[in-house]
Amino acid sequence: MQVTRLTFEDYRNLETGQWEPYGGVNVIVGENAQGKTNLLEALWLFTGGKSFRGAKDSELVGFSAEQCRLTMDFIAAEREQQAEITVKARRSATLNGVSLSSASKLAGTFCGVVFSPAHLSLIKGGPQERRRLIDAAYCQLRPSYVSVLTEYARVLTQRNALCKAKTGGDAVEELLELWDRQLAQSGCRLIHARQRYIQKMAPVAREIYQGLSGGKESFDIRYVSTVEHTEEKTAAEIAAELFDFLQKHHREDLAAGFTTVGPHRDDMEVLIDNRSARSFGSQGQQRSAVLAIKIAEAVLLEEVTGERPIALLDDVMSELDTSRQEYILNHIRDWQVFITCCEPTPLMQLRGGKQFCMSNGKLSTIK
Ligand SMILES: Nc1ncnc2c1ncn2[C@@H]1O[C@H](COP(=O)(O)OP(=O)(O)OP(=O)(O)O)[C@@H](O)[C@H]1O
Ligand SMILES: [Mg+2]
Known part of the structure; x- marks a missing residue:
């Protein structure tokens, strides 16, 4: 599974345009409230699931727009495919130009796992x-x-x-x-x-x-x-x-x-x-436990579907010590990963991934 291009139009605060992510580790750095989580949420919607933040469909549409559209080019089942999601009064989707009866029908074609701090509720x-x-x-x-x-x-x-x-x-x-x-x-x-x-x-x-x-x-x-x-x-x-x-x-x-x-x-x-x-776990231990469960979820998905899911890791590195961060990056280095964080981390640069900056809904490459 690999995302090759994502196009947004009036989606949340993201500036209308397109983004070509890297095939390996993508690190999205930015200050608070710039649109990092919004970006991961957009990618997640293509799994057919609802927003992992529990948002209503209507909340995905940019404040001054009537509808929003997301288009994704991706490689799955060894071929290039395209899916499109439109949110107006409701969410609808097409896959390779064909309308689906419901956006949830994208499940099974595109797969991913997501870790968000909200999942600590696990x-x-x-x-x-x-x-x-x-x-x-x-x-x-x-x-x-x-x-x-x-x-x-x-x-x-x-x-x-x-x-x-x-x-x-x-x-x-x-x-x-x-x-x-x-x-x-x-x-x-x-x-x-x-x-x-x-x-x-x-x-x-x-x-x-x-x-x-x-x-x-x-x-x-x-x-x-x-x-x-x-x-x-x-x-x-x-x-x-x-x-x-x-x-x-x-x-x-x-x-x-x-x-x-x-x-x-x-x-x-x-x-x-x-x-x-x-009852007894520390913050880092609880975070590690949820991450272990989430990564295991991805490993099982790959075993069953033969397709490696993308990994969306929202603000995962905070509260983890260097050796735990290092382990995660090592463990998933062959996957297409999207990690958000507030500060660029030298560790991630070491892994040969690409860093992007998210500022006011606009993505740019960090050299
Ligand atoms: N429907 C919408 N239309 C326009 N802007 C929106 C919409 N929904 C949310 N936003 C804006 O998106 C911003 C939040 O983006 P996001 O949650 O992705 O931030 P973030 O970069 O992940 O920040 P943090 O580091 O604090 O987690 C907020 O400023 C919010 O006002
Ligand atoms: Mg966020």
Whole structure:
């Protein structure tokens, strides 16, 4: 995967024009509020995902414009391709001149991983953010997983509506049992998929984390589910156990007005030296842990798709000591990488990448 040209028109604060990035490490240096993150966000949109900053589509359009357009020339599947994204009232996209039914259909053609300081919520935030990040990573790996998520959400909404009605009685019990069966069926697919993803990702992330810490710290990650020891169970066993749990929680669920057990409440635990990274990790350790998970995500994507994703690293170097910075740059030196930072760093110059300056939405090359 390689981006050869990016053209922007009325996108956020970026000056209308085009940019030809370097095939290796691109370092984008600039003061605060110049448009560095905006640039990474523009590249990310071509993965078919929504903005990694959680922005609404309409916020992508430049303040004084009605619509914005981004065009990307890239090499994927060993050929030159072009994708275009237009944001007006909604986001639409074309791929090689053909309109797609939705901009999210770009997923699978262009792939990337992104690290943004907001992703530290993978460690610091609540379980919901962790679930969202694993689900998003797995969707890039297996696009069909989207339908598993949608189906689970649909059944959960129905069951929750019934819990909210709070009528009780035999009729409700019977209806609940019906939803329990369906929720257990789609829930087990969710748990099974997440469990499989974490099992694949953990050893890769562990190795990267060990490299980052110079072999001084251990790292582990595990899925914490309503159903225990999911790694040893088949999908059918997980479904049976989940059904059992749901059955036993009718009274609580009716009192709470929602479904209190199930994979929508599961979590992922990150351990550094066998202790919770969330409770005990330092800033640098937490950042390293998220980076290890993100780089592992890219390694898995490459294994599955045969295509090396681009890496977008927003403000990644702050809080990391020189040896950790050095390790990251070494580890991804054969990828096309986009790194933003406020100060030019001598380390990056050493790696033979190219540095660009972002000033007031305008990119220029730093010699
Ligand atoms: N839709 C928009 N139209 C015009 N300008 C916008 C739009 N959205 C954001 N901006 C401007 O873009 C600037 C922020 O850009 P960005 O977040 O990329 O900065 P940055 O270079 O990453 O800064 P930092 O180093 O602080 O992270 C802000 O000044 C903001 O006003
Ligand atoms: Mg920024």
